[in-house]
Amino acid sequence: MNFYSILWVAFLVFSIGLFGVLSRRHLVGVIMGIELMFNAANLVLVAIGWAYGVLTGQIIALFAIAITVAEVAVGLALFLLIERVRKTVQADEVSLMKG
Amino acid sequence: MFKPLTLEIALTVGMFGIFLLDLFLDRHKKRVLGIFTLLLLIVILGISISKSVYGTAFSGTFVSDSFAVTLKQLFLIATGLAVLGSISHTEKLLIGREGEYYLLLLFSLLGMMITVSARELLLLFVGFELMSIPLYVLSGFDKGNPRSVEGALKIFLFGTVSSALLLLGIGIFFAATGTTAWHTTRALDELNDPLGTLALIILLAGFGFKIAAFPFQFWVPDTYEGAPTPFVAFLSVAPKVAGFGILFRFFFEALEPLASTWTLYAIWLAALTMIVGNLLALPQRNIKRLLAYSGIAHIGYMLLGLASGSKFGLEMSVFYFVAYLFSNMGAFLVAEAVHRATGSDDLDSYTRLYRRAPFLSLAMLVFLLSLGGIPFVIGFWAKLYIFLAAAEAGYIFIVLLGALLTVVALFYYLNVARKMYIDEGSGENSFISLPFDLSISIGICTLAVVLLGLYPKGIVWIAIKAISAFGQSNPIIH
């Protein structure tokens, strides 16, 4: 496997995730996109770590996974709150404030 | 070996204490938590003055140099002011949740303290997240308020995407250099290949969220509008300074070979941010949104310091942080005070304020003048120094742009002043009485803005000392 091809794959996954974030209307879909982006980044870290033959990448990836979980936890709590207050979980309907 | 970590450890221990206190305190007595928090912050601030906190830990990945300590002191002050402004606030809004509120603030503070000391990307990332996640929660702390929740959603999504980018950036940086710790490998020659530049771009895009420069500023006004105001005062200052802290350290220490590239980015970001921030602030009718956009504009000015690419520029930026901290927090705290009296953030509620609350309106005027860069208050020196730095670096036209935009900014600042002092509309005439804690915090800000405006030399000295941390190895880049 080539050094750059890993990056390309990761980039692709990242882009898919970003596309998901930008295009999904449902907030859970959005957060899934974000997960995908994180995973792409993790992929890079792990792969590069492997390529360099050091453990740094894997360690960072482990941390990253934990942190992602924390973020998602906060996010899901927030979505519940939104569902309760605004009676919707559509991303584009949450736009009280603008301009 | 833990000496450099003294502040962080002290904070953590204190947080644990507050956590325990929170568990055992009666619902109605939780107000004491604020005072404890404040005391804790003051103690840590006291410790930070000591020389013993300097040093490195974790084989150099954690550094407590003058730059880090100075910024930490700023964070502590900002947090302290926010806490002081919140003590009487919590009563109304957040019955029984003071513990969470203060702990979250302190967690965020801890994250900031770690980020500005980090010389390693993993540590940086962890600190960054530790700083960010509590902010998401705090933004939505006013659970029943749809605006608050919406603001929280916006900062959360923006922040998370930025985190993902940051992580990707770390990966690419790792790919380009083979390491994530930049204190060991000084010669990062590989950075000059496209991968290095890519890492720079993606990392900057990730950090951009924190400093809220254009085009990362979108979440700012919405979140500010919705979130509890004392927290916004904190949010508008501390994380921004932390973001700049990261940028300064990372760019100057790690990305030095790419200096010509990132100064170019910075100058463009600075120019665009100044323009967009000032222009968008013009039509605002809500004081918090207005201050949000004006804050964005100020980020643009601070970026000029980075863009000048010299130590001089950084010094002047640090000066700017101080000026911005007191002026902006002060303005937000006044907004909080007015909000409590009138229940509104609308500019119209400032009409005839000079009759209803002479001290408050005078303080607001001082803050606005400081933000507008008017002589004899600290904001003027901040603007002047930053322009001086930019002019030194040869950006005379950007300075001209900045100076002209300052005038645009004065338009909306003076509009507030007009509401307070000139307009004689009919309306509430009753005297506004200030809660004790708020008047103290506003008083501190006012004094700082005025006194430091009269004697800026001390801050200049502190700034020079802070930046001396980047000392030896960094030639002034032109």
Added chain:
Amino acid sequence: MNSILLFLVLIPPFVSFALNGLIPSLRKSKKGAAGLSIFSIFVSTLASVLLLVEKPEVEFLFEWIPSKTLSPIHFGFFLDPFAVVMLFVVAVVALMVQVYSLGYMSEETPSSFGRYYTFHSLFAFSMLGFVASSSLLQIYIFWELVGLCSYLLIGFWYHRPEAARAAIKAFWVTRFGDVGFAIGMVLLWGATGTFLLSELFVKAPELSNAYLSLCLLLIFFGAMGKSAQFPLHVWLPDAMEGPTPVSALIHAATMVVAGVYLVVRLFPLFQFTPEILSFVMWIGSITALIGASLALIQEDIKRILAYSTVSQIGYMMAAAGAGGKALGLFHLFTHAFFKALLFLAAGSIIHALRTNNIWEMGKLAKKMPQTTILFLTGALALSGIFPFSGYFSKDEILIWMHNQGFTVPFFILLFTAFLTAFYMFRVFFVVFMGDKEAKEHGHESPWVMTLPMWILGLLSLGAGFPKETFFKFLEYDSESYHSYLAYLPLTVSIFGIGTAWLFYHKKYFKPSRIAETLSPITHVLVKKLWLDDIYLWVYRRVLNGISFLCGWFDRYIVDGLVNAISWSIRQTSRGLREIQTGRIQDYLYGIIAAIILFIWLTLGVLPTRDRINEKIENPVDYIQAPLIKDSKRDKNKHD
């Protein structure tokens, strides 16, 4: 000693003005104000008589405006015989008029009475200062000051709209002439570096003729305005809205002849420019004719006298222009007395009858015998009848014109002499011999009014006799002329009186028939040559039009642009708000935009740091003002 005398002439009126001006209680005490003023001018008169006797050459200077790299400007006084004569004239007439005013203005309120005398003192000071000035700049200063007094005194009854309008008109027109004076003065200074007359006279020959001509032409333009020469004479008839003594002093005897005096005073310069002198002469001649013609059809006694003044100043100008500066001054000398007399007499009538219209007067010879005699004296003098003073001076001028070979002007002036006699005696016959009964019961004026008139009457009668002495005093050789010419002007004048007698006393001819016969000319005269209409058109259409354009342009274009810019900034910011859609997913595009921006910058699509900081050319190259001299621009290019 002599300079003390000079100061005795100048200072008392100034002191009187200052005291009256500064102390309201003095000003408001009728007797105090008038007494002080009259006393001061009396002192001046005495001193001026002494000067006349001593005939000194005084020059006195002090530095007024310092200068290190250029020569400083001095202030001072310089007396020559011309100035001494003029001082005498001014002081005497001013004294007479001020005394006369005691009676004429007696019905004024104390404060306005005081104001009147304050202005009179200022006028006396300014006029005397003007006469004695040693430098061109100083002449200009006093020149303007007498203009100011004229303005203030014409508009003395400011509550009357006509008076206010006439005052402002007088100031505008003379000021318009002064634009020329000022420019000419500056030009002259530019070439010689001095304002001092004595130095100017020395340096003038060094100047190129064309340049000097230009300067003098411009200065003469000022004189035309002040001395009511065609076509700037339009203000003088209107100036009759002021109190009659003022008309006598300022608008007949002294201020209006300042232009003549200026030409005489600057004659050492004018003599180098024959073209300008002949221009002066022609203007004078034409003015004389036009003034006299316009006087023919007026019905207001003061306006008749005013046009007559215009015409007589034309004589003086013509004489000066023809080279006879002493003759001009001599006519000025005599004219001052008899014209002042005429005005005062007219004032006496107006005072008694409360009207200016000659057709509302009549049979005054019986009611006001003294006034009648005095008016007749003045009229005879003006018409140039022997042995009255006007005979000597006017004759002298006509003969000089003839002898110098200026035939056409000579005939113009001769014809004017005829017209002069005619219109003067038209007035006389209508007013004093006419059979119409005046509405008001006419009565003789009090002695304070008649006494000055008698003195002036004596002067009008006798001022012509010491002609030889006068010329000798001025160091001027009068030519002897014992030819048929000597009797020609007299004959013409007597013929004019006779005609008036036939027309207006005997009613042998009907004036209206003549007017009908000559209707085109009458029409032109009735319309006053359309000059007023032209000036009004210039004021209303041109000046107001430009001011409208400027004002409108400033408010709606220049300032409009400012507003438009700030408005467009506001609109931009409102438009820019649209990017803040409120939807979080739109916000996230910001990050992508940033990444694209960074990539662009890296690839050099947008201006880079170096290009931002590119050396920018000299801004002067952008401004490219055609004003900037080429050498300068080249020099900058080299650097």
Added chain:
Amino acid sequence: MISETFPVLSLITLSPFFGAIILLLQPERWYLGIRVTALFSSLISFLGSLYVLVYYDRTLGGFQFIEYIPIVHSLGISYHFGADGISLVLILLTSFILIAGVFASWTISFRSKEFYVLLFLLVTGVFGVFVSLDLFLFFLFYELAVLPMYLLIGIWGSSTRIVPSGPFATAIKEMGVGSKEYGAMKLTLYLLFGSAFILVGFLGLYSFSGLKTFDYLALETVSLTPSLQNWLFLLFYLGFGSLAGIWPIHTWSPDGHAAAPTATSMMHAGVLMKLGAYGIIRVGMGLLPEAAHTFAPVIGTIAVINIVYGAFGAMWQRDLKYVVAYSSVSHMGIVMLGAATLNEMGLNGAILQMFSHGIMTGLLFALVGLIYEKAHSREILRMGGFAKRMPGIATFFAIGTLTSLGLPGLSGFVAEVLVFLGAWKSSYSWWLIPAVFGAFITAVYVLRVLKWIFFGPEKKIYHKEDFSELKDAIGVEWIALAILSAILIGVGLYPKLLLDLIDIGVVELLQKILT
């Protein structure tokens, strides 16, 4: 080099400042105390300015009464005061206007304490600019002189109505042209725009001179490349020019003056506009001599436009304050023309014109304020025959207008003549003709205004106002008028009094420019 003598310039400058502080401590309704304090502190400045005028060593020349204390050494900022002939005259002007302004606003009772506080802050700024020898300090004071204006106009000002028209009608309508808030905001922003240019210029001088100092005397010694000089000069010209009211960036001045209260208009038209001209002469020409040469034609030509255009603009106005404001634009043109001549006569004239115009506009605005106070109207065409009811005001108004049209014996004449002489001596002699013509137009419109307001039959009752109740000025109001008129006449009669001083400064300046 700390001054061994008494720091008199600091006294002059800071006396109003401390006056303001003392005022702040006084109870709001104790009017007499407030006024007396105000008078007292302005008197101190006045006496100080007389002191320096007398004790200035004329044989020595140059900057005297130097006070020098370094503030921020690393940035080359210091507390550096000093005055030469030019600044002395302007200091004197300021203190005269200040005293007259205090008297003219004696009767203000609406928030009078704040009024005086702001006014005194402004004056501190003005004095500071005139005595600063450190560009940084200069800028600080400059800003201080501009900013209080906003509140002064906004709170105590008055509005007028402008009919939107022309191609930018929408903008004019939506910006609220004519209201006092608009006037205040426009003035402040305009001037701060100017100060932005100035600041950039100062920073440019700081960094490009290579000296890393803001010290005027040090910067004088540097010679910069022509291209750089031209750029900096352009910045200064635009920056200071906006305050000096040069065409076409003068439009803040009519609106601002018209909206401002009496003392503010006096201070503003009388002194503040001179700050701009002073800045161009002192900083622009003094530090950038070659650029001064290069730009002289541009400055002069624009000045000539100012003169004629301002005069015609004033002629069109029917609002008394606008007339005076536009006449200021015209007269500032004379100042700038004098500066552009680059010779002794012209520059002397320019400085003297600053002084004379300052006093004159001060007088006129004081009178306009009085008339407005008594007649409640500024519309010229609605007035008439006021001379009968207010002979005193009429007299002083006449003195003011006559100075304005350049009547000899009053100070305006001397200044104008000097500028005319200078213009003819300069390389662009044709400037003389429009300048003189502009003076003629001035005569046309000022006399017309005088006639419309004071002469003619009394308009008894017109619309709602009853003018038959008009009163003349009373009490202390006379003092302001008398002081200013006396100066106009005094200087007009014996200009050498001031010109001796001015000449010293000007000759030194010229030596720098011409070599």
